[in-house]
Each structure stands twice: as C-alpha cells, then as structure tokens.
Amino acid sequence: MKIALIRREYITHIDGVNRFIALLAEGLAKLGHTPVIVSWCYKDIARNELEQWFKEVHDLDSHIPIHTLKAKPCRGDPWLRIAWDWWTEGSRLLHEEGVDVAIVNGVIPLRFRPKIVVNHGITLKFSKLHLLIARRLYKGYDRIICVSSKVKREVKEVLDVDCDVTPLPVKLNLFKPARYDERENIVVHIGTRPVKNPHISIEAIRILRRRGYDVKLVIVGPPTKLPKIEGIEYRYSIPEKEKLELLCGAKALVLPSSYEALSYVTLEAMACGTPVVVSSAVPEEVVVNGFNGIRVDSYDPEDYANALEKLLRDEELWLKLSRNSLEFVSQFDFAKVAKKYSDVIREVL
Structure with a gap:
C-alpha cells in the first residue's frame, strides 16, 4: 500500500512529531509498504536538499519521498491559511500520488478517505468555536489514535471523542x-x-x-x-x-x-x-x-x-x-x- 504520513505544518521542525513520522515511515517501508511524507510547507532548508536532510537528521536508512503543498519556504503558522490549503489542495495531491490511506498528525480538514488521525497531545486551550470545529473534524476520520493513555483521557475530556492507544516508535x-x-x-x-x-x-x-x-x-x-x-x-x-x-x-x-x-x-x-x-x-x-x-x-x-x-x-x-x-x-x-x-x-x- 502507498501510505501518506502527513504533517499539518512544517516537516522541517525538529520535534517529536516529525521524529514519529520519520520512524513510522521507515518501519512501514520495512513491512513492504510505500510511504510518502506530505506537509504543508518547509523552511530553512533548500527544497532540493529536503529529502537528504530529513534522512540524515532522523538517521534513516533510506530516502522517503517528501511532498509539500507550498512550493516555496514559509514563515509563521497562519492556521486559517493552513486549513484552507489542506481543504482545497490536500486531497488533490494525495490522489495525484496514488495514495491508499493517510495518517494525519495534527487534525486538518481533508477531503480524502480513508484517513487516520494521530493525536500527540493537547497543549492548547480551545475556545468554544475551536472546540466545535475540532470535534467536527475528528469525527470525520476513520480512526483516531492517541500516543498514550494520558492523551486518550485528555482527548475524551476536551474533544469528547474516543481513540485507540498506540505508542511512539523508537529505532x-x-x-x-x-x-x-x-x-x-x-x-x-x-x-x-x-x-x-x-x-x-x-x-x-x-x-x-x-x-x-x-x-x-x-x-x-x-x-x-x-x-x-x-x-x-x-x-x-x-x-x-x-x-x-x-x-x-x-x-x-x-x-x-x-x-x-x-x-x-x-x-x-x-x-x-x-x-x-x-x-x-x-x-x-x-x-x-x-x-x-x-x-x-x-x-x-x-x-x-x-x-x-x-x-x-x-x-x-x-x-x-x-x-x-x-x-x-x-x-x-x-x-x-x-x-x-x-x-x-x-x-x-
């Protein structure tokens, strides 16, 4: 299967979410799947060096193809812009790449099925409007996964949705x-x-x-x-x-x-x-x-x-x-x- 691993914002962040994406992609490749990484944007790295940089920074054995919705480097986190780009462009890109299923890190409005969302933790305070939007988005996914039982409790309490627990991968x-x-x-x-x-x-x-x-x-x-x-x-x-x-x-x-x-x-x-x-x-x-x-x-x-x-x-x-x-x-x-x-x-x- 061709599996897209999606980062909502920047694939060039040095953080646990991108570490998760890198190691899960390599693990899926070793099982015979074809992983591709899809992100909204990138920064501080030249586009033609992105895949080699990602391989080296996460100590991977091979290159994983990386696609971004934006062709040029971006700055800032304009959430409305990010959501709009995923809604209008995300599904098209996944279909063009022949993706069978998407694993999304950071919930996004995505007109593509089947799709799985992974919650890595709730650290923000939500307004009533944001809560309504988040709950609606989560309920449009085929499966919700949390990285720990602690996150599962937080997701249930804050978003009123249920999730399965699957741990983080370590190489x-x-x-x-x-x-x-x-x-x-x-x-x-x-x-x-x-x-x-x-x-x-x-x-x-x-x-x-x-x-x-x-x-x-x-x-x-x-x-x-x-x-x-x-x-x-x-x-x-x-x-x-x-x-x-x-x-x-x-x-x-x-x-x-x-x-x-x-x-x-x-x-x-x-x-x-x-x-x-x-x-x-x-x-x-x-x-x-x-x-x-x-x-x-x-x-x-x-x-x-x-x-x-x-x-x-x-x-x-x-x-x-x-x-x-x-x-x-x-x-x-x-x-x-x-x-x-x-x-x-x-x-x-």
Missing part, C-alpha cells in the same frame, strides 16, 4: 549504551522551550555542585537565552547522532517538564540504559517510579537534586533502573509499532 538499533564505568558524571536535559523548565535542571545541578558533586549538566535544544554558569554546557541544535551518543554516555536524563504526552527523550534515554528523573507530567505508563526511573511530584529544584544524588551515590540503584529501562523500551521498537499501524490500516480499508 532501538541506533542506541549503543555505555557501561556504567565508562560514563561521565554528566546529566542531560533536552529541550529549551519554557514548557521543558530548563531553569529547574540548572538549579538542581547548582545544588549538587554546592554539595560537592563533580557533575555537569548538558542542555540540548534550539538556541535560547539561558544563564552561563559553571557546570552548565549548552549544545544547541546538535545532530541526532551526537545527541544519542551524549545520552548513551551520561549518568542520567533530567526532565522537569510541565507537559508531556509520552516523551520521546525519555524513551531514548531508556534505550541508552540511562536512568531518568522526570516530573509527574510524564505518563506513569512510561516511567514507573523506582522501576525504570524516578518520578518527582513537584517543580522544586531541590527535589530533582535529591533524586539525582541518589543515582550518583547508589550504583546498585543505577544499574537496576538501567536494566529495567532497556527491557521496558523494547516494546516501542519501530518495527513493532509500524506493524500495529499496518493492522489498523487494513481495518479501515
């Missing part, structure tokens, strides 16, 4: 966990947007250093104005391969995020055998406290410092969490997740 063969004695005293924080609360991680490390721990925090993400402090290193917009090498050689991932639908970086850390210290925003189905990570039910930096201190002092605890993480994350293998989507596709055809 496990990309990860090469270092042994405990090979790792540096590095804690990694990924994400510089305010919702990721990097200031909490920074203060937690400052507390640990004041306690006498020779530990360094490495913050990864888009450039931003965060304080330059001893023991804090910033690696802005680094390649995916470098990020994974960093994670696989670190002592811990810290994620004091205010909202997470499932959390790709948590799964990636687990695939590295790197214990995670996360906020209660990360779903409990992903991090079970004391089994495959440590949950912190506050946004107090001292609580995160205390959790990290346990990992730095207790090698037995570290090894237990690492082993359990590696076993737990195996269920998210991208080939297994792609098979789940392939089964759903056959049900809606």
Whole structure:
C-alpha cells in the first residue's frame, strides 16, 4: 500500500512529531509498504536538499519521498491559511500520488478517505468555536489514535471523542549504551522551550555542585537565552547522532517538564540504559517510579537534586533502573509499532 504520513505544518521542525513520522515511515517501508511524507510547507532548508536532510537528521536508512503543498519556504503558522490549503489542495495531491490511506498528525480538514488521525497531545486551550470545529473534524476520520493513555483521557475530556492507544516508535538499533564505568558524571536535559523548565535542571545541578558533586549538566535544544554558569554546557541544535551518543554516555536524563504526552527523550534515554528523573507530567505508563526511573511530584529544584544524588551515590540503584529501562523500551521498537499501524490500516480499508 502507498501510505501518506502527513504533517499539518512544517516537516522541517525538529520535534517529536516529525521524529514519529520519520520512524513510522521507515518501519512501514520495512513491512513492504510505500510511504510518502506530505506537509504543508518547509523552511530553512533548500527544497532540493529536503529529502537528504530529513534522512540524515532522523538517521534513516533510506530516502522517503517528501511532498509539500507550498512550493516555496514559509514563515509563521497562519492556521486559517493552513486549513484552507489542506481543504482545497490536500486531497488533490494525495490522489495525484496514488495514495491508499493517510495518517494525519495534527487534525486538518481533508477531503480524502480513508484517513487516520494521530493525536500527540493537547497543549492548547480551545475556545468554544475551536472546540466545535475540532470535534467536527475528528469525527470525520476513520480512526483516531492517541500516543498514550494520558492523551486518550485528555482527548475524551476536551474533544469528547474516543481513540485507540498506540505508542511512539523508537529505532532501538541506533542506541549503543555505555557501561556504567565508562560514563561521565554528566546529566542531560533536552529541550529549551519554557514548557521543558530548563531553569529547574540548572538549579538542581547548582545544588549538587554546592554539595560537592563533580557533575555537569548538558542542555540540548534550539538556541535560547539561558544563564552561563559553571557546570552548565549548552549544545544547541546538535545532530541526532551526537545527541544519542551524549545520552548513551551520561549518568542520567533530567526532565522537569510541565507537559508531556509520552516523551520521546525519555524513551531514548531508556534505550541508552540511562536512568531518568522526570516530573509527574510524564505518563506513569512510561516511567514507573523506582522501576525504570524516578518520578518527582513537584517543580522544586531541590527535589530533582535529591533524586539525582541518589543515582550518583547508589550504583546498585543505577544499574537496576538501567536494566529495567532497556527491557521496558523494547516494546516501542519501530518495527513493532509500524506493524500495529499496518493492522489498523487494513481495518479501515
């Protein structure tokens, strides 16, 4: 089957949604399907370099064809314009490409069937008008999929629609966990947007250093104005391969995020055998406290410092969490997740 994986806005965003699209596309290709990626637009990349860039940034084995509704780079997120373009042009493009089914990430008005929509989390507050429009759009899809049980509850509560839960895909063969004695005293924080609360991680490390721990925090993400402090290193917009090498050689991932639908970086850390210290925003189905990570039910930096201190002092605890993480994350293998989507596709055809 020819399967379109759709990104509502920009296929050039470096985020979990495009990571999902890339790995699901490759997983579907390995099952014998023909995936194509369709997006409203792109930016900061030359059009003739887009497919090669996408392959490299997501560490794919082969090129995936990419089509965009807009022929030139775009700026901004004009939602009415985006919705209108999908309504007037989206279906035509899919039919021209001979697509059999569409998997849509970010609900759009699309005159094409069959179509499956994937909800990656609800982070916006809806007006009554937007709620009515969103509910109407969702009910026009053949199947709704949520990336976690947490998102399923949110979708039911906010949009009053039901969805099935299918997890995010992780390409496990990309990860090469270092042994405990090979790792540096590095804690990694990924994400510089305010919702990721990097200031909490920074203060937690400052507390640990004041306690006498020779530990360094490495913050990864888009450039931003965060304080330059001893023991804090910033690696802005680094390649995916470098990020994974960093994670696989670190002592811990810290994620004091205010909202997470499932959390790709948590799964990636687990695939590295790197214990995670996360906020209660990360779903409990992903991090079970004391089994495959440590949950912190506050946004107090001292609580995160205390959790990290346990990992730095207790090698037995570290090894237990690492082993359990590696076993737990195996269920998210991208080939297994792609098979789940392939089964759903056959049900809606």
